[in-house]
Amino acid sequence: MAQISRRDFIKIAGSLFAGAMVANRLPSYSLKAEERRNIIIVLCDAFSAKHLSLYGYPRRTTPNIDAFAESSTVYHNHYSGGNFTTTATASMLTGMIPWKHRAINHGGLVKSELAHVNPYTLLGSEYRRFAFSQNPWPDRLMGQYENEIDRFLHPFSYSLLKDSPLIEMLEKDRAISSIAVDDFLLPAQNDSISGSSVFGYLNKSQTLNAVTKMENVRYRKGFPEVMGPGYVIPYLNEDVYSGMYSEISQLENEDLHYFAYFHLYSPHFPYRPHNDYRRLFHDDGYRPVSKPVHPLSTGLTEDYMLGQRVLYDRQIAQVDYEFGRLMRRLYKNGILDNSYLIFTSDHGELFERGYVGHGSQMMYDPVLRIPLIIRAPGQTKREDIYSLTSNIDILPTLLSLAGKNEAPDADGKILPGFGGAADDNRPIFSVVAVDNSAFAPITKAVVSMRKHNYKLIGYLGYDKVEQNYELYDLENDPDEMLNLSQKEVNLLSVMKSEMTTYLTEANQSFY
Numbered sequence: 001m002a003q004i005s006r007r008d009f010i011k012i013a014g015s016l017f018a019g020a021m022v023a024n025r026l027p028s029y030s031l032k033a034e035e036r037r038n039i040i041i042v043l044c045d046a047f048s049a050k051h052l053s054l055y056g057y058p059r060r061t062t063p064n065i066d067a068f069a070e071s072s073t074v075y076h077n078h079y080s081g082g083n084f085t086t087t088a089t090a091s092m093l094t095g096m097i098p099w100k101h102r103a104i105n106h107g108g109l110v111k112s113e114l115a116h117v118n119p120y121t122l123l124g125s126e127y128r129r130f131a132f133s134q135n136p137w138p139d140r141l142m143g144q145y146e147n148e149i150d151r152f153l154h155p156f157s158y159s160l161l162k163d164s165p166l167i168e169m170l171e172k173d174r175a176i177s178s179i180a181v182d183d184f185l186l187p188a189q190n191d192s193i194s195g196s197s198v199f200g201y202l203n204k205s206q207t208l209n210a211v212t213k214m215e216n217v218r219y220r221k222g223f224p225e226v227m228g229p230g231y232v233i234p235y236l237n238e239d240v241y242s243g244m245y246s247e248i249s250q251l252e253n254e255d256l257h258y259f260a261y262f263h264l265y266s267p268h269f270p271y272r273p274h275n276d277y278r279r280l281f282h283d284d285g286y287r288p289v290s291k292p293v294h295p296l297s298t299g300l301t302e303d304y305m306l307g308q309r310v311l312y313d314r315q316i317a318q319v320d321y322e323f324g325r326l327m328r329r330l331y332k333n334g335i336l337d338n339s340y341l342i343f344t345s346d347h348g349e350l351f352e353r354g355y356v357g358h359g360s361q362m363m364y365d366p367v368l369r370i371p372l373i374i375r376a377p378g379q380t381k382r383e384d385i386y387s388l389t390s391n392i393d394i395l396p397t398l399l400s401l402a403g404k405n406e407a408p409d410a411d412g413k414i415l416p417g418f419g420g421a422a423d424d425n426r427p428i429f430s431v432v433a434v435d436n437s438a439f440a441p442i443t444k445a446v447v448s449m450r451k452h453n454y455k456l457i458g459y460l461g462y463d464k465v466e467q468n469y470e471l472y473d474l475e476n477d478p479d480e481m482l483n484l485s486q487k488e489v490n491l492l493s494v495m496k497s498e499m500t501t502y503l504t505e506a507n508q509s510f511y
Helices: 006-016 063-069 085-094 119-126 136-148 165-169 174-184 197-212 215-220 237-252 302-332 391-401 489-510
Strands: 038-044 073-079 127-133 151-153 225-227 233-235 257-264 339-344 350-352 355-357 372-375 383-390 428-432 445-451 454-460 469-473
Touching: 038 237, 038 302, 038 391, 063 302, 063 372, 085 136, 085 391, 119 127, 119 136, 119 257, 119 391, 127 136, 127 237, 136 174, 233 237, 237 257, 237 302, 302 339, 302 350, 302 355, 339 391, 383 391, 383 428, 445 489, 454 489, 469 489
Parallel strands: 038 257, 038 339, 073 383, 127 151, 127 257
Antiparallel strands: 073 372, 225 233, 339 372, 350 355, 428 445, 445 454, 454 469
16 A cells, blocks of 8 residues: 555545545446356454464464465455454444444344345345354344345354254244343353353353263364353364365355355364464464553453464464365365355454453454455456455445445445455544444444554543544554554544544434
8 A cells, every 4th residue: 555644644634524424336237147156255253364474474374375365366454344253244244334233232233224234135036145153143143134044054063062952042033042042041251141050051061071072082183172151162173164165065056156154263262273283383483562551451461462372373373274175175176166255354363462352442453454365266366455445345345246236325345356446545444332332322432443554543431541542653553552643633633533523423313
């Protein structure tokens, strides 16, 4: 992305500010049946772009993804709409900024009158529509339009749990049953309290006992990955990726072209890489920049964060291996000859400023910048896109690839490289508003706005932070170490004004 000075930024912002609020219009056209292509999304939960060797990470974590990128379009400045699964995934599926779709709380849902804005409904019956999410929260989101999905696997699919009473509970009315299980039986968050301590205890005990009895799993490669802490679903990544291949192969035998969305849990916490990776990156000498402890963090020590980072990087390497294995099978059988394959994530992961994980009030680039790699049918050369993009652009882009009309109410744009134009004057928003009601104006949230080389973080309604705004020049300060809010007063004022204008408009319907 071209360098732009602070003075030029202010000039451009002033001239374009009024037009920034105009809704983006997308082209409307249709494709003949023989011109359509399959669309496959592979999303790995909590996969930070900052940890991919593809994007310059010092550790060689992703050799297979790097190889896949050599015949794909690679987006280098791609941001999530949120810093945890619900908000981030809802942004991608609806093409909307979080303050519009309102899935802003843990396990929340998209605003009911906007639930029809999703790829399954908008692609329609001309496509065979498939959905699988290991993570129960995206499964819940898609449960709002389950009747539009032709094959909808439950989160236990391809796990080590062959029989579970929860499978039947989640089989029908996915959104409502998921909320009932999460809120009253098995909480999906560490700080949640189970509505049924007896059922919760029995389920977890039964699950863990069953897993420990699997001698071949326990001693061959170590304990399996475990989704948790609430649902406690043990799984092996090799089984999940083999299951993906089976599903795609089955879809290939259908009469219709298909849209398939796979939302995979790993490398999400808890990081549990196989024994094959237990020495990887050990004492390799890499030590990231030490950053000050954030006042809203949990105050974790540097050594603990470094230890968790190594485990996470090993988990990424394991996921990369399985992804490579899947791609080789798809290439070999010619499945990618007629399919777009989109590799991405919902959000990243943070190992700095006294915090490990995601979903907190921290909105720094490791938790917001996510990978986006798209391979078109027959693509043989790599294309690199450095313009700012957002995961709200995925829906408009896939609809365009399918020859469908524009997405109603979408804030996203068609991605450059696939029919859209680069727009470096556009603000990219990310929002975490878990402390704010989904049915009230946004008054307590942390909002990130990326524009040109600059990034503004606004802490709205939080008293523990000394400065309510942080301003960074990511071109010259990619580690977000130098807060310019006190130095670049004019620039701060312009960016605050733009952020406030968008948020004020979004809140108007509540007054």
